[in-house]
Amino acid sequence: MNFFKIKTSWSNAEFILIKICMASIYISVGSYFHDFFQNYYWALLEIFAFSAVWFIYQWLKKMKAQKQ
Template sequence: MGFFKIKTSWSNAEFILIKLCMASAYIFVGSYFHDFFSAYYPILGIIFIVTAVWFVYQWLKKMKSERI
């Protein structure tokens, strides 16, 4: 279970991606209950998918570079 012991050094700029990803997911889920955001479903979905893929790519790249 060494996966939970891996330490990384992330800059504040790198955390922007996960924050955007989580924020768009929260708004997407929250808008399920309110019609106010329903017009923004497509853009929120796109933001979520792009930032999630980008964050996972950055995370895997950082993990790979720290193992060497």
């Protein structure tokens, strides 16, 4: 199974999860360099973890539906 040849059809609304996931980890990494976001480090990490798990679940569910 070649991971890079898998095709899916995603709507724009479904991409919101991966955007939230990536944005929260970018801000978390940035918090090490900027004091402004340092107070929100754990909240951003929780948002990242939640959205990453949710995105992976949605992706696997969509892949399973395409196989059937």
